[in-house]
Amino acid sequence: MAVRIKLGDFQSISGDCLGRNYIGCFPRMSEDEAWQAGRGVWKMNRSRAAAERFALVAGMGKVLAVAEVEGLTQHGDRFALEGHPLTAGHPLHDAYIGRPDPLANQSQNSVTYGSLPEEGPLLIRPCACGCGQETARDFAQGHDMKAVQQRVREYFGGSVLALVRWIDSAHPRPAR
Ligand SMILES: [Zn+2]
Known part of the structure; x- marks a missing residue:
């Protein structure tokens, strides 16, 4: 299973607990920028999110970053994913980056979970x-x-x- 974060519209923010000055997505954002914008902070089930090893950050209907999750940090009643974006050559990166969100649904919730066929062998x-x-x-x-x-x-x-x-x-x- 992986966690999928859907980015909303770009917005400037201040006083962010992760030290960011914007969230949301914009055209041609880098994979690092997408990961930073998407990794927090969300209301999520701690044990469920902590069980996931991979995260997809999607925006504008496409996958903008694929990351390996190493842990969670808590910020009030919300959580941020800690980890790092995967780079070219990693099978999950190459399968999803720039492609349509494989876990797209009708939910308004930015955070969803689902299994990705490519992750099975990587988890063993x-x-x-x-x-x-x-x-x-x-x-x-x-x-x-x-x-x-x-x-x-x-x-x-x-x-x-x-x-x-x-x-x-x-x-x-x-x-x-
Ligand atoms: Zn054992």
């Missing part, structure tokens, strides 16, 4: 726990917790508290 990769299984996600089902628990056993004597303290010492949090 070895499970990050090292078990050797192939998966379309970072981990095979349940193996994320297995990987964490294994490290808790190996490095923290089985204590989740020790892991939490170690993380907190590496990433000090503001006092509450």
Whole structure:
């Protein structure tokens, strides 16, 4: 599955949480410009959006940018996609850039989700726990917790508290 963002009309903005001075699309915008204009900020379901690896930014009926999503940042009640535009040579880029929006629908909502036939093989990769299984996600089902628990056993004597303290010492949090 991929997330598709549809750009509206060009408009100048100020005080933007992503530091932009415009959103929306304009003729001949570059792929980087389209990605910056489209990656936020939207009301979206956090877990749904975070599960997508690819994003299409569409405007004026065509795909203006194809990006790999690396995460989400929250801005009030909205979210921005973090990632980078894919470039020529990447199969998803070459399949969609400049072509009609493959996920076009009648909805007024800029954000929609759908599967792209080309992304299937790209999503298959070895499970990050090292078990050797192939998966379309970072981990095979349940193996994320297995990987964490294994490290808790190996490095923290089985204590989740020790892991939490170690993380907190590496990433000090503001006092509450
Ligand atoms: Zn695994």
